Amino acid sequence: MSSKLNMMPILYLTALALLSLALLSLPTLAIAENGTCTRYGFDVEFPGVSCADIYDKNPASHGKSGYYVIGTDHVRTVYCDMELECSGHKGGWMKIADYDTSKGDDCPSGWKKIKINGLDLCRSPNDNAGCYSTHFHVNKVSYNKICGRVKGYQKGSPTAFERVSNPSLDNGYVEGISITLGSPRKHVWTYAVGLSDDHNYPVYNCPCAKYPGPSPPAFVGNHYYCESGDTGAFSNSPYYTTDPLWDGDGCLPDNNCCTNTDQPWFFRQITMARKDDIEVRLCTNEVFSNEATLVEQIEIYVQ
Incomplete structure (x- = not known):
């Protein structure tokens, strides 16, 4: 009995030493x-x-x-x-897209780079009409807020929300940039390009132009920006690189396309959290020789 009692302090100390080593590890x-x-x-x-x-x-x-x-x-x-603070939500934004060709970046996958008037810009991969997608991955992270900005330029004669038959998120409902998520697509934001800020083209101008063009489809609602780089009569050939689109600047009197002080930033909060990647499409309804939207910068965040 006494030998067992004598062993207890030793066993206790040994156990304590092992526990200490485990904690240290x-x-x-x-x-x-x-x-x-x-x-x-x-x-x-x-x-x-x-x-x-x-x-x-x-x-x-x-x-x-x-x-x-x-x-x-x-x-x-x-x-x-x-x-980053976007619409009052500060910090904790995951960056999923950050392209700026003025800093030497390549274009997103699915688009190609072109040099116009000394600027490196992104365009559609071929000369045909249509929508050309690029996708930005969220790494299966759940989010319900989306924030971002796009900087672009007008070429030729884009026509904003000129009506197509049965407009939907799956067809060319806009001339410009369409941002969506999920399948079926859910609208996030649209950057539209109208024909002229100040000239009388009521079928082809932005809804906010001096001579307003058609309103966007119902699924777009108020979640869009629209602007033109041209203030006069259109021409198919010019690149309007002196007036960047959607920057809230360069609008003439009686034009309301620059009134939103958040431009070029957009913000959307969705009802239910998602893990879908974000899709951005360059859309045009005519060939490149007639018109195009050229992109210099895309930045997108989720939270």
Whole structure:
């Protein structure tokens, strides 16, 4: 009996030593004074669920845009903008698209680069009419807010929302840029290009022009911007590169296309969270020699 009693302190100390070694082998959380884990989202051992999740749970991320670790099924890094404020929602935006050909970037997949008047711009991959898609992946991250901007230029004679028969998200309902998600497509935002800001073309101009053109289809609603780079009579050949589209600038009196102070930024909040990739389409209903929308910049975020 006494020998067993003598062994108990030894066994206890051994167990305590093993437990201490086990604890030392576990990852160490960096705990701030408020009890949050300051490594959450910064470390592969503590991935966040999304950029918004990291922003909400780890104050150390505030004001620090860059690459963070997320993942539920598998761990990966994504770019989180922790400073961007879009329609009052600040921080926690995951960047899914960032192309700017003025900085030397290539065009998104499915489009091609062209140099016009000294500018590198993106256009459709061929000269035919139609819509040409590129997709931006969300890495299966759940979101219900979408924010972004597009900068483009007019070529020739695009005609905004000139009516097509039975307009839908699957046909060329607009001349310009269509942003959608999911299958079947759900409308996010439209950047339309009208024929002229100031000339009398009521069938082909933007709805906000001095001589208004047709309203957008019901599925677009008010979720669009429309502008023209031309203020006079149209010509099929010119590239209107002195007046960027959708920037809220360059409109003449009696034209309401520049009144939204958020331009070129858009914001959409959807009812139910989604994990769908974002589709952006360049759309035209005539051949390239007649008209086109040329894109210099696309930036899209989800939250």
